[in-house]
């Protein structure tokens with residue numbers, strides 16, 4: 001039985017690219033974590049140690065930084081599309097490139113009621129994400145966010161579930177619902193919307209829908225959030241979620257002679273329920 005090389009790709013992961021725009025005294029900052037990956041006929045490098053067609057990962061790293069200067073970063077999507085095209089041009093045997101970008105948001109530090117020109121404070125642990133694939137079947141842009149930590153202190157229940165001899169969970173009529181949301185939405189082919197405005201709108205819609213939907217399960221909240229995004233954004237084909245159910249357990253204060261009507265909880269970090277769902281469009285939508 002012969003042995004052959006299977007799928008392979010290579011690139012430079014997690015280039016931490018920070019771009020400052022300083023054309024005026026009021027600076028702008030874009031803080032990115034950029035990973036590049038090329039695929040194609042790189043068999044010779046694996047089987048014969050022949051690097052002739054291999055654009056070094058070091059060059060990919062350099063291009064990521066050079067493009068932050070030359071092309072600029074108006075949005076992670078625009079930057080990733082430009083970087084991916086360049087790497088494909090520079091690497092004749094490459095048939096596809098994937099560029100993944102996480103962006104960390106910085107807010108201006110407020111001084112005397114105004115945002116400072118060049119001093120910033122990191123906004124939480126949340127990141128904006130994009131993954132751009134330039135390949136054999138065209139270009140796909142998947143944008144999203146991760147580690148968006150949200151909590152509802154009421155308006156959430158979980159009851160009526162399947163029970164067996166191992167089930168101990170009681171019905172909950174009123175519980176805390178919390179998650180660190182990961183969402184990824186895929187743009188329809190050929191769409192080039194205002195990436196930043198669309199990101200802001202989708203994020204706001206996810207948050208508002210989470211807040212205002214009475215939740216009978218995290219699954220129902222995710223479905224409502226996805227439906228809201230697809231109804232409002234024709235340019236988006238589908239949206240996927242991964243949501244850890246960050247359990248908050250009511251603490252038994254009875255030993256101390258205290259009642260606890262949903263006031264004191266222990267926040268458990270693990271294990272957590274992991275709820276994943278994709279909300280998509282029916283094929284007969286015709287596009």
Ligand SMILES: O=c1[nH]c(=O)c2[nH]c(=O)[nH]c2[nH]1
Nearest residue numbers: 158169216217218219245273
């Ligand atoms: O929103 C929830 N969905 C579940 O599937 C589940 N399972 C569980 O134990 N608690 C919860 N909560």
